[in-house]
Amino acid sequence: MSDVEKIVGGFRSSIQDLLVPELKALQVEVRGLRERMDKIDIRLDKHEEKFERLISEMHDGFRKSDEKFVQLISRLAEIEGSIKIIVNRLDYKERVDEMDFRLRKIEERFEKIEN
Numbered sequence: 001m002s003d004v005e006k007i008v009g010g011f012r013s014s015i016q017d018l019l020v021p022e023l024k025a026l027q028v029e030v031r032g033l034r035e036r037m038d039k040i041d042i043r044l045d046k047h048e049e050k051f052e053r054l055i056s057e058m059h060d061g062f063r064k065s066d067e068k069f070v071q072l073i074s075r076l077a078e079i080e081g082s083i084k085i086i087v088n089r090l091d092y093k094e095r096v097d098e099m100d101f102r103l104r105k106i107e108e109r110f111e112k113i114e115n
Helices: 003-114
Strands: none
8 A cells, every 4th residue: 555545545534533423413413304394294284184174164154155145136136126116106106196186186176166
């Protein structure tokens, strides 16, 4: 073995002595972080299921509300039609009352003329 190989071997051994413990410590730390991330993923999955369920419930609620609004609008349209019929009848009654009033006036005039 030449002097260069001995020097390179020595450097390699020194560097490995310095870096291997550091790398092993980093591996342990990365493993720990991976385990924590896995736990967080599990928790997030549980929360995601809850959110999906809540969103589904909200959509159901909105759909029911929409159906009720459609029913209310339909009912309001029916009521509006009834009101128009009543208003027309009232208008007709006012006309009849006005005609009756005019007829009474005419009858009064005729009575005055006859007397």
